[in-house]
Amino acid sequence: MTATLARAEQQRPRRLNDVKGWFPSLDQVLFASLLGRQERLGERGDLLEMGAYLGKSAIFTATFLRPDERFTVCDLFDAPAPDQHNAAEARKSYATLTRVAFEQNYLAFHDELPEVVQGPTSVLADELDPDTCRFVHVDASHLYEHVAGDIETAQRVLVPGGVVVLDDFRSEHTPGVAAATWEAVFNRGLRPICLSTQKLYGTWDDPEPVQEELLAEAHSRGDMKISIQEIGGQRVLRFGGRPENPPHPASRFADEPGREAARESAMVPGPRAGSPAAPAAAKTPRRRSRARRLAVDLLPPVATRALRRLK
Template identity: 50%
Template sequence: MDRPSDAPRPAARREDIPGWFFRLDQEAFRHLLTTQSTAGTTGDVLELGSYLGRSAVLLGDHLRPGERLTVCDLFDSAAGDDDNAAEMTMSYRASLTRSGFEANYLAFHPELPTIVQAPTSVLADGRIPAGSCRFVHIDASHLYEHVAGDIEVARRALTEDGLVVLDDYRSEHTPGVSAAVWQAVFTGGLRPVLLTPMKFYGTWGDPEPVRRELLARDWRAEGFTVDEDTIAGRRVLRLNNAVPSAAPRSGPRQLLLDLLPPVATRAVRRALGTLRAVRG
């Protein structure tokens, strides 16, 4: 059957799916989900806020027989309140459609996940059985009230040692997420496991086995850095991209940059940067 002319064109490659789910967190997701499976941990997977499917496709890779992936997103339906509607309009209303998500997901998996097209707050009605999930990814609204509610949904849905991942916990434009995450840590029993520049990983169970599994991997050999910190006496790992050391400049080129006026120097730097990008 031919694809209708107005149907969304699915991504040819996973990296072509629009979104903000980058390699660092992709590797963290793969590692943690694989570790759960290896350890015999069973349970469903839940995603609150899926955009066009970049992270959902990866989550679907790790489902085992009998496990279910549920995604909840407004997609192209109306938001339930003015603040949420304003956020969606500002961020992604023009590009976010359920048909786009479905096309991308089906490009890499034979069947769609269970889709709940509604505000994530509807999941508070108990439709996700308590203790049924081993992994929950939260990347929906950035408003404090919504994120706090999503965290509570995750807490009820997760198994004893299940993992919750929250996006944008430290971005300057999402203070509501930060407030909800750290409130859950200091008053709600959520224990941090891993921090990346974009995401917070935690559990309401014992974080030590997860930390040990993370430290058993040689992240540095793969171009990442891993460090350990404490937050109010609680240990947490930090994973980041390694910063490549700057290549020493040749003497004549550095001399030229030093002698040129600032405006010309900036122009030369931009030209060199463009040339490097073209060469790949």
């Protein structure tokens, strides 16, 4: 193996925490709780992430995607920004972000890419139909006008009972996000479910059933700080602490034995009581040869997708 190939393989993420980004364990727990609840209740709908950076939260979210659902990820990546203010923000905060880096990270954990929309999140107004998504994560621009538009898009595409997650709603360097978030709460009918250190979780429906389940889970875990606030007559849960990470999707580059089996089962629930067992003839994932694995890793994304279809 050449030194270049060896370095390339060493750089591939072997676990989720190897992917750079801001997605602490507290939010991983809340994502898993909310997405897992939707699956348990049979709530249907697509997943949407506005702003992906290098893919850490998208990789995690995708483990809850069902076969008949769509996962859309929208980001500028290395495309030109739509205005000078957005361009300045991208140069300052996301200078190292490229679509190739995102796709390589994502494909280390999942066999297929999500539907990637490379451009400003404003284009989603024409890309997505109303009432199609059950979970929307907003983590793109920090500029008020853009965030307000992203929240409007989230409200339009969410199904009844759907959840929106707004990142950086309280950071000192993102006052535009705070302004758009609380405007949505007081003027657009957004009802907060809970707050974490950096994200607000909300719905345009009744948050109480979700809140009760989150409270019960937090109490049973014992590793989360809990407080109950009231904002504008609405109950809001506030969670803190550094809880233990929920199960992570496993990378195909992990060194541990049995990593492929872990990758299949890490976040996928087993059969529930009374549900039919998996068919006995279900296929076992084939182990890739080393050469094929390196080719998938190093080829451009378009060629990578073509190679995957030949499996």
